Amino acid sequence: MYEGAVQDLIDELGRLPGIGPKSAQRLAFHILEADKDDMMRLAAAITGVKERVKFCQVCGNVSEQDMCSICRDPRRDASVICVVEESKDVLAVERTRAFRGRYHVLGGAINPIAGIGPDQLRIRELLTRLNDDAVTEIIIATNPNLEGEATSTYLARMLKTIGVTVTRLASGLPVGGDLEYADEVTLGRAFEGRRSAIS
Amino acid sequence: MAETTFAARSYRDDGVVLRTHRLGEADRIVVFLTRRHGQVRAVARGVRRTSSRFGARLEPFMVADLQLVHGRSLEVVSQAVARASYGASIVSDYARYTVAAAMAETAERLTASDTDAGPAQYQLLVGALAALSRGAHEPGLILDSYLLRALATAGWAPSFTDCARCGGAGPHSAFSAALGGIVCPGCRPPGSPAPAAETVALLAALLSGDWAAADPSEPVHRREAAGLVAAYAQWHLERAVGSLRLVEREPAGP
Ligand SMILES: [Zn+2]
Ligand SMILES: [Zn+2]
Numbered sequence: 001m002y003e004g005a006v007q008d009l010i011d012e013l014g015r016l017p018g019i020g021p022k023s024a025q026r027l028a029f030h031i032l033e034a035d036k037d038d039m040m041r042l043a044a045a046i047t048g049v050k051e052r053v054k055f056c057q058v059c060g061n062v063s064e065q066d067m068c069s070i071c072r073d074p075r076r077d078a079s080v081i082c083v084v085e086e087s088k089d090v091l092a093v094e095r096t097r098a099f100r101g102r103y104h105v106l107g108g109a110i111n112p113i114a115g116i117g118p119d120q121l122r123i124r125e126l127l128t129r130l131n132d133d134a135v136t137e138i139i140i141a142t143n144p145n146l147e148g149e150a151t152s153t154y155l156a157r158m159l160k161t162i163g164v165t166v167t168r169l170a171s172g173l174p175v176g177g178d179l180e181y182a183d184e185v186t187l188g189r190a191f192e193g194r195r196s197a198i199s
Numbered sequence: 200m201a202e203t204t205f206a207a208r209s210y211r212d213d214g215v216v217l218r219t220h221r222l223g224e225a226d227r228i229v230v231f232l233t234r235r236h237g238q239v240r241a242v243a244r245g246v247r248r249t250s251s252r253f254g255a256r257l258e259p260f261m262v263a264d265l266q267l268v269h270g271r272s273l274e275v276v277s278q279a280v281a282r283a284s285y286g287a288s289i290v291s292d293y294a295r296y297t298v299a300a301a302m303a304e305t306a307e308r309l310t311a312s313d314t315d316a317g318p319a320q321y322q323l324l325v326g327a328l329a330a331l332s333r334g335a336h337e338p339g340l341i342l343d344s345y346l347l348r349a350l351a352t353a354g355w356a357p358s359f360t361d362c363a364r365c366g367g368a369g370p371h372s373a374f375s376a377a378l379g380g381i382v383c384p385g386c387r388p389p390g391s392p393a394p395a396a397e398t399v400a401l402l403a404a405l406l407s408g409d410w411a412a413a414d415p416s417e418p419v420h421r422r423e424a425a426g427l428v429a430a431y432a433q434w435h436l437e438r439a440v441g442s443l444r445l446v447e448r449e450p451a452g453p
């Protein structure tokens with residue numbers, strides 16, 4: 001155990017995803033020894049996102065305003081909603097330039113072992129958006145892994161009764177991975193080749 | 200020399216994936232239940248990249264022939280050859296998915312410290328996942344049968360005929376998770392539930408794997424049995440299996 005502030009920093013870093021006690025200690029000592037201005041900028045960046053960035057009230061994407069720039073953009077096609085797990089997936093899809101509609105960020109995938117059921121995700125909010133007749137197609141772009149597929153199954157079954165077209169990205173995406181690692185070309189093709197998700 | 204060291208540090212086993220955690224940029228920690236080495240936590244490097252050579256072979260509910268290497272703190276998966284992929288069929292049906300998750304979480308809890316229970320627990324889980332993926336029985340029944348048999352294998356065999364406490368010949372009608380199943384009027388703690396005779400018969404069938412008796416059961420008895428199995432599991436596992444709460448059960452009917 002170190003004293004006061006250093007140990008506090010190690011503890012806080014150790015709570016971040018993917019950082020074990022050893023890495024937390026290494027990062028803490030890096031911060032301690034690094035240039036003061038650099039580290040104050042890091043601290044300010046953290047404070048900045050926590051104070052200014054919130055989640056879009058419509059789609060759940062990160063935004064500095066109540067509505068994100070995509071939901072505010074009148075040139076985006078309001079008839080298609082692409083459902084993704086996380087905000088970083090919005091970026092992955094945007095990079096493909098294959099999609100001109102709007103998004104819905106679920107906040108994760110259904111993963112019962114991790115305590116995440118449908119109620120822990122922004123699924124009710126998605127249904128609310130469908131009350132607006134403008135939406136005619138839902139594209140499910142959850143990760144091409146087990147939890148993402150299960151979430152897709154759940155959504156497709158739920159949306160079946162609503163009368164919108166529900167599609168899933170083409171199976172050309174390699175399974176087992178995360179959407180964010182798919183290259184633009186493959187992901188773009190997966191959009192072009194999307195197929196009905198309703199059995 | 201290096202080769203000897205690698206051989207000494209590496210071993211092969213069959214394993215079923217219970218769960219995965221993200222690790223760092225693109226790795227995962229994979230929790231396996233193996234046939235011979237009990238529960239193993241191993242790092243799978245780069246598995247979240249869509250170009251990963253592991254592909255979907257290290258996804259939950261997959262059964263693989265594994266090559267594992269002892270690492271500094273965790274094992275490392277060096278090879279995985281698919282033996283059975285139940286995942287695709289399981290995720291195509293949401294109820295099956297929730298059942299598989301509850302079975303995997305239970306297996307993880309039952310094997311956390313007990314490496315001796317390995318081979319039997321491994322067989323039970325793989326058998327249940329296989330049955331689930333081919334739709335052999337109603338998913339909730341597969342789950343409850345698995346839970347009873349996994350608990351019995353762990354040393355907590357319930358009794359659904361003779362009194363679980365005094366052994367007095369059954370049938371009896373009261374249920375006590377704490378006393379180990381069905382109890383006689385003399386042993387019955389105050390306030391114990393008295394399930395329907397059909398429910399008790401269903402529990403006995405699920406424990407012994409008598410599907411000819413279990414399959415035609417009524418939804419109302421299945422639901423009552425599920426509640427008692429969950430109570431029994433929770434009693435012995437000391438805290439609730441979280442994913443049991445998220446299991447999608449068939450409606451109890453009119
Ligand atoms: Zn938005
Ligand atoms: Zn008795």
